[in-house]
Amino acid sequence: MTFPPIREELRGLTPYGAPQLDVPVALNTNENPYGPSQACADDIADAVREAALGLHRYPDREHVALREALADYLSRDTPHGIEPAQVWAANGSNEVMLQLLQAFGGPGRTALSFAPTYSMYPEYARDSSTRWVQGRRREDFSLDLDAARALVEAEQPHVVFLPSPNNPTGTALDPAVIGELCAAVGERGVVVVDEAYGEFRRAGTPSALELLPTHRNLVVTRTMSKAFAAAGLRLGYLAADPAICDAIRVVRLPYHLSAVTQATALAALRHAPELLGRVADLRGERDATVAWLREQGWQVADSDANFALFGTFADRHAVWQGLLEQGVLVREVGPPGWLRVSIGTPAEMTAFRDALVHVTAQITKENR
Structure with missing residues (x-):
């Protein structure tokens, strides 16, 4: 017997995580390079101070005020509006995804996505003892609808992950593709459109939120880590049919969102125009x-x-x-031969360009 007595399928595995290195230019985890203003930070500090006075009591386990504020924010992206009963939040969209698999996946059930895509999806499936199936994207990283529909019909998945924009490729999905796959899955399962980067989509690219009234098995997830410049907050959320939110409430841990997290998120949402103001610059x-x-x-x-x-x-x-030696950290991720660079400030991107020119010229010279 080998100690510790970990589950056999976990033995020898290493935890997920991008390198956390102290470098002048960190462009590897898709963080927003622009932090909150002093006014926003002061509002957050005041909100946390007030919450601290009640830390001897448990927080609102239904996070009602936060769901109301998130519904109001999401309603800007769909003409149909979003109701608080359609919203659920957790500690980052990572916990949202895991809760979805705890509720709709599990032993004897299947989750499915299309590679290359976010590397945590199969880990969520593994951790919830859900069978994992992975299709493939086209060479340009778009989704072949006929092939995707055929895989869904063959595997009969209970959870389908469709990130849009996709990570690590940045590719957005045509809403018609999402609708077709929602129809193919039917009420046997749920289709999760991961919009972690949704606020950065180009003009004319609609949000999957617009499809919610048409497909009751659709779930749209978001995060405050990226566009809201709140990666340290750890707040993710979803919009879906209220019945899906009720199902998640069955598997969520008691009081899973602390009073401090809820207070911080509410304060950040009060400063949404400011925090989102840099999104256009980053685009x-x-x-x-x-x-x-x-x-x-x-x-x-x-x-x-x-x-x-x-x-x-x-x-x-x-x-x-070579880039790291020049003080620029990017991400070694995605299909073989590719690298991913997060978008930083103009100065950071200049440093990236200069470093890439230098490194590739040096490698070319060495290979002659």
Whole structure:
């Protein structure tokens, strides 16, 4: 017997996580480079101070005020509006996803997505003892609807993950594709459209929130980590049919959102216009970065997110390491040969461009 007596399917595995290194330019975890203003920070501090006076009591386990505020925020992205009963929040969209699999996955059930995609999805499935099936995207990272529908019909999944924009490629989905797959899954399962990067989508790209009245098996997830510049807050949420929210309430841990988390999130939402004010700047920097990379001869996936996937490199690790030695940290993720860069400030992106030119020229010189 080997100690500790961990589940056999977990033995020898390493925990998920991007490198956390102290570098001048960190562009590897898709964080928003612009923090809150002093006024926003002061409002958060006041809210937390008030919450601290009641820490001897449990928080509102239904986080009613927060669900009301999130519903009001989401209603801006759909003409149909969102009701608080359609909203559920948890500690990051990671916990939201795990709760969805605890409620709708599990032993004897199947979850499905299409690679390349977010590497945590199969881990959520593993942790909830849900069978995992993975289809493939096209070479341009778009989704082949006929192939996707055929896989859904063959595997009969109970949970389908459709990130839009996709991570790590940045690719957004046509709402018609989402609707078709919702119909293919039917009420046997749920279709989860992960919009963690939804606020960064290009003009004319609609949110899947608009489809909620048509498909009761649709779940749309969001996070405050990216556009709201609140990665340290750990607050994710979803919008769905109220019956789906009620199902999640069965599996959630008691008082899963602390009073401090709820107070901080509510304060941040009061400053939504300010916190989201930099989104347009980041979109512009993203588009400029994509254009520059293509001008240098690299392939770049179309992106509706706050990052760009680019390549291809014969030895991407050598490029990653070379960038790190220049003080620029990007992410070695996605299909072989590709790297992903988060969009930072103009100064950070200049440092990235200069470092990439230097590193690739050095590698080319060494390989002659």
